[in-house]
Amino acid sequence: QHAISIQNVSKIYQGGKQALDDVSFDVPQGSIFGLLGPNGAGKSTLINILSGMVMKSSGSASIWGFDLDADIRNAKANIGIVPQEIMFDPFFTPFEALELQAGLYGVPKSKRRSMELLRAMRLEDKADAYARTLSGGMKRRLLIAKAMVHSPPVIVLDEPTAGVDIELRQQLWEYVVQLNKNGTTVVLTTHYLEEAEQLCDEIAIINHGKLIAKKPTKELIGMA
Numbered sequence: 761q762h763a764i765s766i767q768n769v770s771k772i773y774q775g776g777k778q779a780l781d782d783v784s785f786d787v788p789q790g791s792i793f794g795l796l797g798p799n800g801a802g803k804s805t806l807i808n809i810l811s812g813m814v815m816k817s818s819g820s821a822s823i824w825g826f827d828l829d830a831d832i833r834n835a836k837a838n839i840g841i842v843p844q845e846i847m848f849d850p851f852f853t854p855f856e857a858l859e860l861q862a863g864l865y866g867v868p869k870s871k872r873r874s875m876e877l878l879r880a881m882r883l884e885d886k887a888d889a890y891a892r893t894l895s896g897g898m899k900r901r902l903l904i905a906k907a908m909v910h911s912p913p914v915i916v917l918d919e920p921t922a923g924v925d926i927e928l929r930q931q932l933w934e935y936v937v938q939l940n941k942n943g944t945t946v947v948l949t950t951h952y953l954e955e956a957e958q959l960c961d962e963i964a965i966i967n968h969g970k971l972i973a974k975k976p977t978k979e980l981i982g983m984a
């Protein structure tokens with residue numbers, strides 16, 4: 761069983777723009793999987809389909825074996841999405857933001873692990889600070905913690921390092937690698953080839969909505 765399976769997925773937006781054209785690929789469990797492509801390739805559209813924000817026009821997708829159409833509840837329970845844009849209420853503290861998210865996902869009080877997640881993301885000192893006082897890097901780490909509150913086996917990061925300086929990028933990579941070592945399957949989108957090469961076990965390349973390659977990273981290097 762795959763962590764994520766995408767089968768013949770197409771998306772045509774209202775107005776006629778075709779953002780995805782018959783895309784199929786599987787993400788193996790336990791991997792760090794990179795979705796690589798230039799701006800406008802269709803990466804966000806694919807992520808938004810997985811998160812339920814965008815309806816696909818055709819094809820099928822499943823998360824941890826649960827079909828996105830037939831079994832959305834279980835599909836959603838098995839994935840955590842880290843959006844590209846930083847968004848949370850500036851007046852909540854990181855601890856409150858995680859507790860709120862846990863509530864939204866119906867995680868019982870006895871199973872919550874907000875402090876553990878804050879420690880994993882090195883935010884324990886900021887647990888009770890207001891979110892608006894966090895640095896950019898701290899905010900991105902808080903978004904990762906938020907996506908993990910319901911302990912999903914798969915986490916998807918949409919351009920985690922877009923607009924991030926080199927030092928913070930390196931730091932975010934370390935967190936991603938750590939999550940993966942702890943057993944989480946990681947999917948990330950990026951338009952940086954070196955980022956995908958350094959982090960990912962396997963890379964899918966999309967351009968103009970079409971999948972143009974999907975290979976283990978070591979086979980891709982040298983092709984370009």
Ligand code: ADP
Binds near residue numbers: 777798803804
């Ligand atoms: P990427 O994330 O790879 O930059 P996107 O998935 O955001 O690519 O966009 C793929 C294509 O679909 C682009 O041409 C973009 O302009 C278009 N697009 C994205 N969202 C919409 C929308 N809501 N309506 C119409 N076209 C869209």
Ligand code: ADP
Binds near residue numbers: 804844
């Ligand atoms: P992102 O960078 O996260 O892909 P965009 O800046 O492409 O986001 O899109 C911002 C908003 O505009 C989204 O709601 C997206 O669906 C919409 N959008 C993007 N491209 C188009 C487009 N070509 N036509 C209509 N809406 C679009």
